Amino acid sequence: MTAEYSAHHLQVLEGLEAVRKRPGMYIGSTDSRGLMHCLWEIIDNSVDEALAGHGSRIDIVLHADGSVEVRDRARGIPVDIEPRTGLSGVEVVFTKLHAGGKFGGGSYAASGGLHGVGASVVNALSERLDVEVDRGGKTHAMSFHRGEPGLFAGDAPDSAFTPFERSSELRVVGKAPRGTSGTRIRYWADRQIFTKDAAFTLDELVQRARQTAFLVPGLEIVIADERGEERTETSYRFDGGLSEFADFLAPDAPITDTWRLQGSATFTETVPVLQANGAMVPTEVERSCEVDIALRWGTSYETVTRSFVNIIATPKGGTHQQGFEQGLMKVVRGQVEQNARRLKVGTDKLEKDDILAGLTAVLTVRVPEPQFEGQTKEVLGTPAVRQIVANVVGREMAAKFASPKRDDKAQTAQLLEKVVSEMKARISARTHKETQRRKTALESSSLPAKLADCRTNDVSESELFIVEGDSALGTAKHARNSEYQALLPIRGKILNVQKASVSDMLSNAECAAIIQVIGAGSGRSFDIASARYGKVILMSDADVDGAHIRTLLLTLFFRYMRPLIEEGRVFAAVPPLHRVVVVNPGSKPNETIYTYSEAELHGLLTKLRKAGRRWQEPVQRYKGLGEMDADQLATTTMDRAGRTLRRVRVEDADAANAVFELLMGNEVAPRRDFIITSSDRLSREAIDA
Structure with missing residues (x-):
């Protein structure tokens, strides 16, 4: 360390160097979670294509050598030359940060990808990445080593690699059937970056694939796992959309049907727009926001909500979830106030948790170029979405409460009764907690008489x-x-x-x-x-x-x-199930052995028989705890020194x-x-x- 600090001490990281130096900024972590995030980046590009109406099937293959492959039959990555860089579209997508077709150029009305860094980040963090594109009747191919384009001598990731020196080449390696297009990407994660125990989690992949199939009706996602002794394949396709998703997520019996709340609105937003001369000019543009929600209430008190923006999950919520809760609270509070006498509410006020108890909801919004907080896209930040979602929820829920249909009337009445009962239970619990102090065994006069309590006040020991x-x-x-x-x-x-x-x-x-x-x-x-x-x-x-x-x-x-x-x-x-008393010769006291299963008993008797030892007949079989005397119960089941607990x-x-x-x-x-x-x-x- 030195006290000197000048411009010579500053470092400027070029291109993908920044990704390899600080991977956590782009993928969150370098364990299994970060590894899976890289895979989501590639899959979501194919999902965005399906969302735009191109391609109806995505194949994901977990290979035995640790690599993963994603295939689609969409439009394929552009293979022509990008004029500003002079590079092919494939190389631009995989080597340049903030490069892609999702910056408002008209290729996608709404997409999960926004920042143009997903594919290039995965490439930078891969020991090897191979991409093949079918377009215009030809199959184009390109390979990369830790983000650098070049040629491998073999098929393995550790094959000899020769980088391109003067100019890179997008090779034509075959012919594609007429009218066929698509992209195939296979990559090996770089073990210099990821931890040794980082691995692709099949359960998490299956859960995400099922979720995406729910959100994009008609899209088939096939997952093949070739890492075990036998190849397994799972396929998901759902045509029921969000209603089917909400029914799948619900953990309890329903008290309402699954309701769909749908609507759309426009808003204006000032964004920098790239002009032909390369200048960024602040421009006011009109955006559309489509809202689609499926929700139902059940008998339990658990709340299950899933929120999405352009098919991308937002587990930490954001403005769309705030608007959903705002609209829901306003309508339900208003209905409870209108029916206060029938529901016997009094002066108590509903809180958000009272309304959300037992709710299962799937909330989706589609917004061109949404504002997320960070590349991991866990929180939506577009301010105008909040009021749009609140208005849609308020309008649709008010219509449901005002519906003259018999089923709607019965279900909304049940819903109000549930919400009010949750409120009363919360208030009762809070009152009890405030007025009752925790009593020790000696102080307690309200504990059941049949309780035989212990003397210690140390909770960790009791x-x-x-x-x-x-x-x-x-x-x-x-x-x-x-x-x-x-x-x-x-x-x-x-x-x-x-x-x-x-x-x-x-x-x-x-x-x-x-x-x-x-x-x-x-x-x-x-x-x-x-x-x-x-x-x-x-x-x-x-x-x-x-x-x-x-x-x-x-x-x-x-x-x-x-x-x-x-x-x-x-x-x-x-x-124990059995008590075997082994007879010892002479004055030596007999030995008592306990067994805990039929197999263990037979094994013990066989062992004693081979050793020429005798035991008292019949062997005692305990049919209940009451058949044991206190010493036997203490030794086998209650004494910390010898008991077994599951x-x-x-x-x-x-x-x-x-x-x-x-x-x-x-x-x-x-x-x-x-x-x-x-x-x-x-x-x-x-x-x-």
């Missing part, structure tokens, strides 16, 4: 065992360490909360007792910081009924106390929710199909008959 039945409770009381282990018995099978309403759940004695004992509330008002126990352990019998009770309890935790599962604080105890995790909340809905939901047909198709996997010996 454990709550939810045990099946009073008989197990009696044994567990003697087996526990009362310093930090609390016991709450439940009688039989609790309410199936996947089918029941919130009010039914809260009025159920067993569910209410569990929520009350944990002390952190439920649903949207759940506050994990207020939970009275560091671990919640489900201790049920090792039989079919015990598994059913455990599933019902997990359904309750998943739907109404999910943060406990997400933080890994819910466990299932693993009690942590309940939610790695993928959407997938877990689908399983709960299949097993515990209202729809009988999918559950019946699951039972029929899975029956061959059932072991008759495993049934506790």
